[in-house]
Amino acid sequence: MSTTAVATTTNGNASASVKLPIYMDNHATTPVDPRVLEAMLPYFKNHFGNAASRNHQFGWEAEQAVEKAREQIAKLVGASAKEMIFTSGATESDNLAIKGVAEMYREKGNHIITAATEHKAVLDTCKRLEKNGYRVTYLPVGADGLVSLDDLKRAIDDKTILVTIMYANNEIGVLQPVAEIGKICHEKGVLFHSDAVQAIGKVPVNVIKDNIDLMSITAHKIYGPKGVGALYVRRKNPRVQITAQIDGGGHERGMRSGTLNVPGIVGLGAACEIAMNDMPEESKRLAYLRDKLRKKLEDNLDEIHINGTMEHRLPGNLNMSFVYVEGESLLMGINDIAVSSGSACTSATLEPSYVLKALGLGDDVAHSSIRFGIGRFNTEAEVDYVADKLIDTVKKLRELSPLYEMVKEGIDLKKIQWAAEGH
Amino acid sequence: MAYSNKVIDHYNNPRNVGTLDKGSNDVGTGLVGAPECGDVMRLQIRVNPDTQVIEEAKFKTFGCGSAIASSSLATEWVKGKTVNEALTIKNTDIVKELSLPPVKIHCSVLAEDAIRAAIGDWKKKHAGSEAAAEPVQAKA
Numbered sequence: 001m002s003t004t005a006v007a008t009t010t011n012g013n014a015s016a017s018v019k020l021p022i023y024m025d026n027h028a029t030t031p032v033d034p035r036v037l038e039a040m041l042p043y044f045k046n047h048f049g050n051a052a053s054r055n056h057q058f059g060w061e062a063e064q065a066v067e068k069a070r071e072q073i074a075k076l077v078g079a080s081a082k083e084m085i086f087t088s089g090a091t092e093s094d095n096l097a098i099k100g101v102a103e104m105y106r107e108k109g110n111h112i113i114t115a116a117t118e119h120k121a122v123l124d125t126c127k128r129l130e131k132n133g134y135r136v137t138y139l140p141v142g143a144d145g146l147v148s149l150d151d152l153k154r155a156i157d158d159k160t161i162l163v164t165i166m167y168a169n170n171e172i173g174v175l176q177p178v179a180e181i182g183k184i185c186h187e188k189g190v191l192f193h194s195d196a197v198q199a200i201g202k203v204p205v206n207v208i209k210d211n212i213d214l215m216s217i218t219a220h221k222i223y224g225p226k227g228v229g230a231l232y233v234r235r236k237n238p239r240v241q242i243t244a245q246i247d248g249g250g251h252e253r254g255m256r257s258g259t260l261n262v263p264g265i266v267g268l269g270a271a272c273e274i275a276m277n278d279m280p281e282e283s284k285r286l287a288y289l290r291d292k293l294r295k296k297l298e299d300n301l302d303e304i305h306i307n308g309t310m311e312h313r314l315p316g317n318l319n320m321s322f323v324y325v326e327g328e329s330l331l332m333g334i335n336d337i338a339v340s341s342g343s344a345c346t347s348a349t350l351e352p353s354y355v356l357k358a359l360g361l362g363d364d365v366a367h368s369s370i371r372f373g374i375g376r377f378n379t380e381a382e383v384d385y386v387a388d389k390l391i392d393t394v395k396k397l398r399e400l401s402p403l404y405e406m407v408k409e410g411i412d413l414k415k416i417q418w419a420a421e422g423h
Numbered sequence: 424m425a426y427s428n429k430v431i432d433h434y435n436n437p438r439n440v441g442t443l444d445k446g447s448n449d450v451g452t453g454l455v456g457a458p459e460c461g462d463v464m465r466l467q468i469r470v471n472p473d474t475q476v477i478e479e480a481k482f483k484t485f486g487c488g489s490a491i492a493s494s495s496l497a498t499e500w501v502k503g504k505t506v507n508e509a510l511t512i513k514n515t516d517i518v519k520e521l522s523l524p525p526v527k528i529h530c531s532v533l534a535e536d537a538i539r540a541a542i543g544d545w546k547k548k549h550a551g552s553e554a555a556a557e558p559v560q561a562k563a
Contacts, residue, residue: 324485325485326461326462326485326486326487326490328487328488329434329486329487329488329490329491332426332431332434332487332488333434343461343487352461362458362459363458363459363460363461364458364459364461367458367461399440400437400440400483400484400485400491401483401484401485402454402463402464402465402483402484402485403458403463403485404485405442405483413458416454418456418457418458418459418463
């Protein structure tokens, strides 16, 4: 982003100025909350000690700070502090949970169940295990984005050791029925891991009520710093054991060696405490902004499609397809707004979003999708600006779209013989 | 992804957007790509039957900025050329003009395909008549 500009929105009764560019991609990452930063700063310079130094004040201060953070994190999710293992972030937490359980329980079985819409940190970890002799079942999802509990029950067999299903999806924001999934797992004596990075601090998460045995957490999705996360590992009913994936000094009760990132951990703790205090009000505000954005778009544009259920969803998430407009060209038209697209052209692999495809959407609809992630620092004026700009751009691009013209003429696009050899 | 200034210019001010009557005898229509691939281009030309000169060209494109720019540029380039001259336009010329990166080369290929398809369609309409004395393969 090159320049910072100021724009004015005109939303009927009110007119407010917004600072450009607007960041509305809060599922990718979030800015650090100033309160979090404030809490972290002393631990870079004055209290720089190694939390593993047991014999002097510098170490004790660091350790104290780490243990306070452990409490703050545990409290947010209904766990006890001892059940939190610090990591470098959710990718490491997912790897540690899945590989750690797979290795520890290898005698018991070799079957793992996950879902088609999981994050790559889970899917690629499962793929790696498949190469090492494990069996993995990838549950499909319905058009709503949710897994079926019956499918899950059918998939569990006597070799199943782990079910790993995310709490909230990073693209479409849908909330899986984790409590029911966990209940089924516990009835069958199978461990349940959930990647909860998108859900924590946004919706109430409770490892006891949700029957979760292992849970991945990261700081940078909840207005904390990048590069720090945690893995919840249940200590009773059942007591979960994992095999360490990083060997070394035996930190984190032997489950994850490596000197602790004290300022980062302090930031994660502070972010959790703030999220816990602010959640009731913040989630209402985000849902209001999200619903306003949705309504404005729906009132002004035809042929738009919401991806995934609205009923079970993160308050700040909206994922829409603007059919007959390609996602990358849409992003180009709204280049003072940071959002994401499921279009192939915006991905490194040149494939459209596998999450949207798993919902049963055609590639053409996936190509047209935009993910909005509304967060703590977005304002109503920004939402108005984004809606107006998007409406203008979609209209402009539809003027340019042969598909939109054909549909308006009553032509059924599915009946056309598309000449697309070689693509 | 950073776009070249020329791509941005064509995206912001696309040339010759519109629709010609595909039923007209003077009009050739090329529709290439597929919605599932994220690119569909429709390029239309109106050809003077006496001179075989492309007097008008229009396009509509569903696709990324580079696809829009490639087809917009294609309409500019074919205008004023005879159909046979227009057939000499190569996708590599488009790549060069718009400074397209490797991942966007398929956009230029599609634009070349669209030109060929439009001319092919026009020639088909004139097959057998003197106006299309010099038939060229219609690669659709």
